[in-house]
Amino acid sequence: MPPDVLLAIAMTAVADGVVVFDPAERIALVNPRVGALFRFDPDRVMIGMDMADFLGVVGTAVGWSAARIATVVDNHRRWQARQESVDIDHHFDDGTILHINFAPLPGHCAVITYRDVTVERRLTDVVAAQAAQAERFRKEIATVVTETDAAAAEGQAMGRAGEAELELIVRDLGDVVVAAQQSTAAMQDAAQTSAMMAGMIDTVVDQVGHTSSAASGAMAHAHETVALSQGLSDRAGSIGSILDIIRAVARQTGLVALNAAIEAARSGEAGRGFAVVAAEVKTLATQTSDAVARIEPQISAMQIATRDVVAANRAIVHDIADIQARAVIVTDTAHSQNERILAITAAIDETALTARAMTDSVEHLEVRNQRFISLARRIGQQLESVHALTHGLSVATETFQATY
Structure with a gap:
C-alpha cells in the first residue's frame, strides 16, 4: 500500500x-x-x-x-x-x-x-471542586470539632461547677428545712402561748367583771353611807342650834336669877328664901353655861368630823365611779386585746401551715436537686464521650483528606 x-x-x-x-x-x-x-x-x-x-x-x-x-x-x-x-x-x-x-x-x-478536552477539563474542574469541597469540609469539620470540643470542655466545666453549686444549694436547702422546722415549732409554741394569754385575758375580764359588780355594790353602800353621814351632819347642826337655845336660856336664867337676887335683897328678911332660890337658879344657869361651853367644842368637833365623813364618803363614791369607768375601759381593752391575740393566733397557725408546706416543698426540691446532680454527672460523662467522638472524627477527617 x-x-x-x-x-x-x-x-x-x-x-x-x-x-x-x-x-x-x-x-x-x-x-x-x-x-x-x-x-x-x-x-x-x-x-x-x-x-x-x-x-x-x-x-x-x-x-x-x-x-x-x-x-x-x-x-x-x-x-x-x-x-x-x-x-x-x-x-x-x-x-x-x-x-x-x-x-x-x-x-x-x-x-x-x-x-x-471537554471531559478532561470538566473532570479537572470536578476534581478541583471536589478537592476544594473536601478542603472546605475538612475546615468545617475541624471548626465543628474544635467548637464541639471547646463546648464539651466548657460543658464539663459548667457541669462540674453546676454540680458543686447544686451541692451547696442542697446543703443550704437542708439548713432551710431545719430552720423551717424550728420556725414551725416556735410558731406552734407561740400559738400555744397566745392561746394561754387569751385564756388569761378572759380570766382577767371575768375578774374585772366581778370587781365592777363589787364596785357597783360598794357604790350603792357608799351612797347610803353618804346619805347617813349627811343626816348625821344635819343632826349635828341641829344639836348646835339646840345648844344655842340652851345657851340663850341659861343666859336668860342667869339674868332672871340676878334680878331675883336684887329683888330679894330689896325685900330684906322676907326675900331671904327667894334669894336662896335665886342663888340656886343662878348656880344652875352657871352650870348649864359651863356644860354648854364644855359640850360645844365636842359638838363642833363632831360636826367637823361628820362633814369630813360626808366628804370622804363622797370621795369614795367618786373613786368607786372612777374604778367602774376604768373597769369598763379595762374590759373593752381586754376584749380588744383578746380579739387581736386570737387573730395573731390564727395568723400564726396559718403561717405554721405555710411553713410546713414550705418545708415539704423544700424537701421535694432537695430530692429534685439530688436527681439534677445525678443528671449533671451523666451529662458530664456524655460530654466526655462527645469529646472522644469529636477527636475520632477529626482523625478520620484527616485520614480521609490524606487518602482522597
Whole structure:
C-alpha cells in the first residue's frame, strides 16, 4: 500500500484534528476530524487552502466576527514568525472545550492540533471542586470539632461547677428545712402561748367583771353611807342650834336669877328664901353655861368630823365611779386585746401551715436537686464521650483528606 494512502488512513484514525501548513502558509495535510470538531463540512477544507482562508472557515463555523478572524490570523502568523509554541483552550457556547496547540516545524510553517478536552477539563474542574469541597469540609469539620470540643470542655466545666453549686444549694436547702422546722415549732409554741394569754385575758375580764359588780355594790353602800353621814351632819347642826337655845336660856336664867337676887335683897328678911332660890337658879344657869361651853367644842368637833365623813364618803363614791369607768375601759381593752391575740393566733397557725408546706416543698426540691446532680454527672460523662467522638472524627477527617 502506498505511503500516502497509509498516511491518509492514519490521519483519519487520529482522534485529534490535525492541520499541517507548508512554508507558504498553505494546507499540506488535514484530517476530517477538524471539520467534526469545529462543526463544519470537512469538504470545505482542502489541500492547498491558505491559512487565512482556513481560519476564516473555522471562525465562520464558530461565529466569530470578521475582525476577530483577522486578529486570529495575525496571531498565528506572529507565532509562526517567532517560532513560538502556543496552547490555548476555546470554549463553545454549548460548553464544549477545544484545546488548540500551535507548534512551528522546521521546513514547514506549523502543525495545528485540535483536541476535544471537554471531559478532561470538566473532570479537572470536578476534581478541583471536589478537592476544594473536601478542603472546605475538612475546615468545617475541624471548626465543628474544635467548637464541639471547646463546648464539651466548657460543658464539663459548667457541669462540674453546676454540680458543686447544686451541692451547696442542697446543703443550704437542708439548713432551710431545719430552720423551717424550728420556725414551725416556735410558731406552734407561740400559738400555744397566745392561746394561754387569751385564756388569761378572759380570766382577767371575768375578774374585772366581778370587781365592777363589787364596785357597783360598794357604790350603792357608799351612797347610803353618804346619805347617813349627811343626816348625821344635819343632826349635828341641829344639836348646835339646840345648844344655842340652851345657851340663850341659861343666859336668860342667869339674868332672871340676878334680878331675883336684887329683888330679894330689896325685900330684906322676907326675900331671904327667894334669894336662896335665886342663888340656886343662878348656880344652875352657871352650870348649864359651863356644860354648854364644855359640850360645844365636842359638838363642833363632831360636826367637823361628820362633814369630813360626808366628804370622804363622797370621795369614795367618786373613786368607786372612777374604778367602774376604768373597769369598763379595762374590759373593752381586754376584749380588744383578746380579739387581736386570737387573730395573731390564727395568723400564726396559718403561717405554721405555710411553713410546713414550705418545708415539704423544700424537701421535694432537695430530692429534685439530688436527681439534677445525678443528671449533671451523666451529662458530664456524655460530654466526655462527645469529646472522644469529636477527636475520632477529626482523625478520620484527616485520614480521609490524606487518602482522597
